[in-house]
Amino acid sequence: MFAMSKVCGGLPALDHEYDHMIAVCGGCAERKMTTSPFARKSGSEVKTRHPLQGVHTDLMGPMKPKSKGGALYVLTFIDDYRRFVYVYLLISKAQVLDRFREFKALAETQTGYKVKCLRSENGGEYTSKRFNQFCALSGIVHQTSAPYSPQQNGLAERMNRTLAEMARSMMHYMEVDRQWWGEAVMTAAHIVNRIPNSARRDKTPVGVLTGEQTSLEYLRVFGSSGYVHLDKSKRTKWDTKTRRCIFLGYTENSKAYRVWDVED
Numbered sequence: 001m002f003a004m005s006k007v008c009g010g011l012p013a014l015d016h017e018y019d020h021m022i023a024v025c026g027g028c029a030e031r032k033m034t035t036s037p038f039a040r041k042s043g044s045e046v047k048t049r050h051p052l053q054g055v056h057t058d059l060m061g062p063m064k065p066k067s068k069g070g071a072l073y074v075l076t077f078i079d080d081y082r083r084f085v086y087v088y089l090l091i092s093k094a095q096v097l098d099r100f101r102e103f104k105a106l107a108e109t110q111t112g113y114k115v116k117c118l119r120s121e122n123g124g125e126y127t128s129k130r131f132n133q134f135c136a137l138s139g140i141v142h143q144t145s146a147p148y149s150p151q152q153n154g155l156a157e158r159m160n161r162t163l164a165e166m167a168r169s170m171m172h173y174m175e176v177d178r179q180w181w182g183e184a185v186m187t188a189a190h191i192v193n194r195i196p197n198s199a200r201r202d203k204t205p206v207g208v209l210t211g212e213q214t215s216l217e218y219l220r221v222f223g224s225s226g227y228v229h230l231d232k233s234k235r236t237k238w239d240t241k242t243r244r245c246i247f248l249g250y251t252e253n254s255k256a257y258r259v260w261d262v263e264d
Contacts, residue, residue, distance in 0.1 A: 046081060046199050051111040051209070054080035057120045058156035059096065060164065067182030074185055077103045078159050079111075083197050084205035085159055087189040089182045096125040097134060104138070111209065117141040121153050163188045174223025180248060183258065187222050187249040220247050220257065228259055 048054045061073035071089035075096060078085045086107065088099040104115050118135065120126040122144040135142040145152035167184035170176070176184070193205045194214045204214040227242040235241065245259035 046083075048081040050113055051079055051081045052107055052113045052115045054117045054119065055107075055115055056080060056153065056156035056159075057100070057118060057126075058153060058160050059090075059093065059121070059123065059125060060160045061090075063181060065178055068179045069182055071182050074160065074163070074182075075099050076156060076160055076163070076189075077107070078156055079107065079205075080155070082205045082208040083199050084193050084208070085163070085189050087163070087186055089186070093123075093125040097128070097131050100131070101134070115140050117143065119143045119145075119153060119156070121145050122147055159192075162192065166191070170222040174221065176223040176246070180223075180260075183248040184222060190250050190252075191219070218250075222247060222249065225262075226259070228261075 056078045057076060059073055059075050063072055063074070066072055067089060069089065070091055073090040073093065075088040075090055076085055077100070086103050088095075088103070090096070090099065108114055115138070118140055120142070125131070126142075126144060132142060151157075163185050166188035167181055170184050170187065171178065171180065194216060196202070196204055200208065207214050224247045226245055226247060228245045229242055230239070243261050243263050245261050247257060248260055249258040250256075251258060
């Protein structure tokens with residue numbers, strides 16, 4: 001209080017022993033209250049000791065316009081230990097649990113570890129009875145952020161922001177139609193998983209498991225034009241041997257590029 005600081009006069013002096021008796025001003029509480037600052041825990045610090053010990057997830061959307069494949073949402077799962085991000089494009093929020101099942105099966109098989117803890121926001125897609133039941137039966141501790149407090153799921157929020165900013169920049173730079181935002185987000189995730197980050201400056205998310213240096217020689221500019229060779233089984237003797245295409249990303253299950261045939 002001003003009287004205690006002795007900066008202002010005309011107010012009765014109060015001893016510190018009466019601090020607990022000072023009432024809260026209702027008007028001030030209603031008009032001036034703000035959220036208390038959250039503890040500054042750096043997302044650049046890895047707090048887990050093995051893959052999948054902690055997984056962060058977030059849902060981004062709905063997006064406008066729909067992607068070329070009809071998606072409206074981007075669902076991400078980030079392994080805290082490796083900082084590897086798994087991305088799924090969804091048509092509706094109702095698909096979240098099914099994609100989580102897919103992620104869990106894939107990640108556990110590839111790493112040899114089990115998902116121990118999942119941290120998410122408190123949206124209905126994460127707090128449904130079916131979702132909580134699946135976590136309980138799988139032995140997964142499910143932590144949710146407090147209402148209106150996305151900061152408590154900061155790592156996933158930042159990852160989604162990074163992917164969105166990268167995708168937006170790639171599409172803008174090459175003047176790619178907005179309907180390809182899904183491919184741009186997937187391409188951004190592919191790159192993020194293969195470059196160092198603030199949490200692990202000496203290894204890439206992919207390299208944490210393999211222990212090998214990650215090669216980037218095959219990377220191409222998103223949205224760039226090029227020509228794809230047509231196999232002779234796909235053309236007649238008098239057809240051209242190539243088709244003009246636009247580069248749209250990478251396939252995760254083969255050594256191939258994703259392209260769009262602009263002549264089709």
